Amino acid sequence: MQAPAIRALGILSGEVRSAVPSADGGSAGAICGPETVDSKALDILALPRPDRPGDRFRRATRECLLALAAVDAMLEDGKASREAIAGERTALLYVTAAAYGASNRAFIEQRGGVMHFAYTAPAVVPAEVAIEFGVTGPYGIVIGGAPATLRAIEQAARLLAAGTCDRALVLAVEIFEECADLYTRHRRSYRWPLVETAACLWLERGAGGISFESARARGRAGGAAGPGERFAAGPLVELREWRARATGGPVELSGRWRGEQARLQWSPENSHARGSAA
Amino acid sequence: MATPERVVIAAAGVVTPIGQDLEGFWSSLVTGASGISQIERVRVDDLRVQRGGEVKKLGRIKDWRGVPDCRASRLLIAAADDLCAQTGFRPLPLDPARVGVVVGTALGGVEEGEKALAGDRGRGRLPQALYDGPGWALAKWLGARGPVITVSTACASGATAMAVAADLLRAGEVDAVVAGGYDALCRFVLRGFDALRSLTRDEVRPFDRRRSGLLLGEAGALALLVRERDARGPRLGTLLGYGSASDGFHIAAPEPEGRGLERAVRAALADARVSAADVDMVSAHGTATPLNDRIETAALKRALGRRAHEVPINSIKGSLGHTMGAAAALEAFMCLLSGQRGLIPPTLHLEEPDPECDLDYVPGQARPARPRIMLSTSMGFGGCNGALILEAA
Numbered sequence: 001m002q003a004p005a006i007r008a009l010g011i012l013s014g015e016v017r018s019a020v021p022s023a024d025g026g027s028a029g030a031i032c033g034p035e036t037v038d039s040k041a042l043d044i045l046a047l048p049r050p051d052r053p054g055d056r057f058r059r060a061t062r063e064c065l066l067a068l069a070a071v072d073a074m075l076e077d078g079k080a081s082r083e084a085i086a087g088e089r090t091a092l093l094y095v096t097a098a099a100y101g102a103s104n105r106a107f108i109e110q111r112g113g114v115m116h117f118a119y120t121a122p123a124v125v126p127a128e129v130a131i132e133f134g135v136t137g138p139y140g141i142v143i144g145g146a147p148a149t150l151r152a153i154e155q156a157a158r159l160l161a162a163g164t165c166d167r168a169l170v171l172a173v174e175i176f177e178e179c180a181d182l183y184t185r186h187r188r189s190y191r192w193p194l195v196e197t198a199a200c201l202w203l204e205r206g207a208g209g210i211s212f213e214s215a216r217a218r219g220r221a222g223g224a225a226g227p228g229e230r231f232a233a234g235p236l237v238e239l240r241e242w243r244a245r246a247t248g249g250p251v252e253l254s255g256r257w258r259g260e261q262a263r264l265q266w267s268p269e270n271s272h273a274r275g276s277a278a
Numbered sequence: 279m280a281t282p283e284r285v286v287i288a289a290a291g292v293v294t295p296i297g298q299d300l301e302g303f304w305s306s307l308v309t310g311a312s313g314i315s316q317i318e319r320v321r322v323d324d325l326r327v328q329r330g331g332e333v334k335k336l337g338r339i340k341d342w343r344g345v346p347d348c349r350a351s352r353l354l355i356a357a358a359d360d361l362c363a364q365t366g367f368r369p370l371p372l373d374p375a376r377v378g379v380v381v382g383t384a385l386g387g388v389e390e391g392e393k394a395l396a397g398d399r400g401r402g403r404l405p406q407a408l409y410d411g412p413g414w415a416l417a418k419w420l421g422a423r424g425p426v427i428t429v430s431t432a433c434a435s436g437a438t439a440m441a442v443a444a445d446l447l448r449a450g451e452v453d454a455v456v457a458g459g460y461d462a463l464c465r466f467v468l469r470g471f472d473a474l475r476s477l478t479r480d481e482v483r484p485f486d487r488r489r490s491g492l493l494l495g496e497a498g499a500l501a502l503l504v505r506e507r508d509a510r511g512p513r514l515g516t517l518l519g520y521g522s523a524s525d526g527f528h529i530a531a532p533e534p535e536g537r538g539l540e541r542a543v544r545a546a547l548a549d550a551r552v553s554a555a556d557v558d559m560v561s562a563h564g565t566a567t568p569l570n571d572r573i574e575t576a577a578l579k580r581a582l583g584r585r586a587h588e589v590p591i592n593s594i595k596g597s598l599g600h601t602m603g604a605a606a607a608l609e610a611f612m613c614l615l616s617g618q619r620g621l622i623p624p625t626l627h628l629e630e631p632d633p634e635c636d637l638d639y640v641p642g643q644a645r646p647a648r649p650r651i652m653l654s655t656s657m658g659f660g661g662c663n664g665a666l667i668l669e670a671a
């Protein structure tokens with residue numbers, strides 16, 4: 001299948017890291033790098049709730065606001081205006097394993113008593129992006145870890161190749177802090193620390209090749225993106241690291257979740273991303 | 279562009295408030311049976327509305343050993359048991375690595391999260407609470423070792439799942455997919471919809487002038503999908519096309535003109551390579567909220583043009599409530615059975631037409647007709663709109 005080209009990548013991450021300059025002096029994927037918040041020594045590297053003006057966001061959840069900030073970061077990386085992604089020719093694919101856990105818990109425990117029920121749905125995270133940026137094209141929402149994100153990239157490639165859209169956004173958000181005590185009950189299931197991440201990848205039609213494969217595998221969830229666990233957001237951080245290396249050539253992204261090990265091999269040869277990593 | 283490979287819906291299995299297998303579901307639909315009752319399994323005494331489409335007893339499976347103690351997983355597996363009883367698909371007749379599972383849900387195993395937060399430290403509670411837990415439980419029960427995908431496009435999830443399954447088959451990643459949707463009635467969702475004031479104390483009356491809201495239901499609905507060239511034996515029909523579109527309008531309310539749904543329908547028609555004039559029947563989302571049914575009517579008129587006034591349009595939510603993640607799959611199966619059996623189930627409790635909903639909504643009784651091409655529409659929280667185009671066998 002024809003591979004998509006990378007137009008831009010925005011990442012917010014709970015890690016302590018500065019933007020890595022790429023070959024042409026641009027940043028290798030915009031990183032809105034808030035100070036890391038160590039979450040009560042629970043080995044969760046958390047992201048603070050972004051400020052966003054406007055009454056509409058008063059009740060928005062942290063995961064929604066992080067998603068919006070990731071899209072802002074992506075637009076900054078691509079030096080693009082928000083109008084560039086508006087409209088029905090933009091597809092939006094959202095992936096998360098567990099970001100909805102925070103709002104689900106708040107609703108169950110009635111903390112503050114003001115959690116709007118609709119905000120408990122995973123679908124509301126891409127909905128806030130769609131509303132804020134006017135994205136009204138095809139969409140998909142996949143629940144799962146890193147393999148689900150690799151599938152979403154492949155799905156984006158398919159939509160682009162079929163002409164169903166002109167650009168596709170792959171959005172991944174994972175937050176952990178609100179459910180830290182629950183994750184520690186399953187401490188051995190994850191690669192600690194858990195690193196909160198929100199990321200958005202902008203893809204357009206390209207000329208390289210892309211192939212996806214998955215198989216059953218044993219072992220903990222995880223990806224190849226540095227230490228720690230980011231669930232669905234891992235592959236996009238891995239992609240950022242590939243861009244930062246600026247060595248060009250194919251990129252291989254991988255990840256594991258529950259019983260699945262997946263791998264995406266990708267030659268985004270005509271990538272015209274800022275930073276021209278390829 | 280080359281015509282995409284056709285994907286066949288070989289068989290379907292369900293568990294619903296009106297029948298614990300496909301035949302029971304169908305006969306209840308055509309006879310106008312109602313599955314709405316007082317909810318008994320979870321506490322509702324503090325809620326404004328205490329009724330819904332509850333499955334009173336999961337009677338299909340006697341031995342639940344090895345299956346998580348999770349209502350959502352068990353609904354899904356009960357539906358799979360019906361499917362397997364018809365198809366002999368368990369034990370799997372294919373290489374397990376070539377069999378995928380794709381399920382849609384609005385709630386996943388959230389009830390397990392409720393239990394865990396209430397102090398239940400049962401093993402597996404938390405993994406099942408993640409929304410993809412029940413899908414993995416189904417794959418384990420089936421013995422499938424291909425891809426396991428969970429989609430959550432709110433109440434359009436069942437449609438999305440069928441489309442993703444078709445993509446997996448066309449990509450050659452698998453040779454068969456068990457796909458559909460599920461959701462369980464639990465306190466979490468009942469409390470949520472109660473707070474939204476979306477639930478009615480009356481009957482669910484899609485497209486009726488007096489409609490005042492929806493009632494929730496629970497169900498599991500699964501189909502066996504294969505490529506047409508691999509299909510053997512009887513089949514329900516063919517999945518011809520799928521379309522989706524975001525409203526980009528509001529997190530809970532549909533866009534007032536139904537533009538998102540209109541785009542989804544147009545995209546599905548294009549994907550199926552059929553025109554509005556080819557459509558013989560529509561299964562509407564038809565939730566019976568004042569807003570939804572008016573908006574859906576307007577969107578269908580624009581998307582189908584004159585044809586919207588000529589074809590029968592039904593909603594089955596009056597019979598079993600809104601089964602959320604299962605709804606679109608159940609409605610797709612209903613469409614295919616309509617074409618196969620020559621009968622379109624009525625829109626239950628539609629008695630007084632609404633001037634703003636002025637299409638043919640099949641009131642009263644089941645109607646003899648044998649539709650060939652069907653459109654099924656879905657709308658969900660977050661402005662998720664989905665549409666399927668189906669062809670009867």
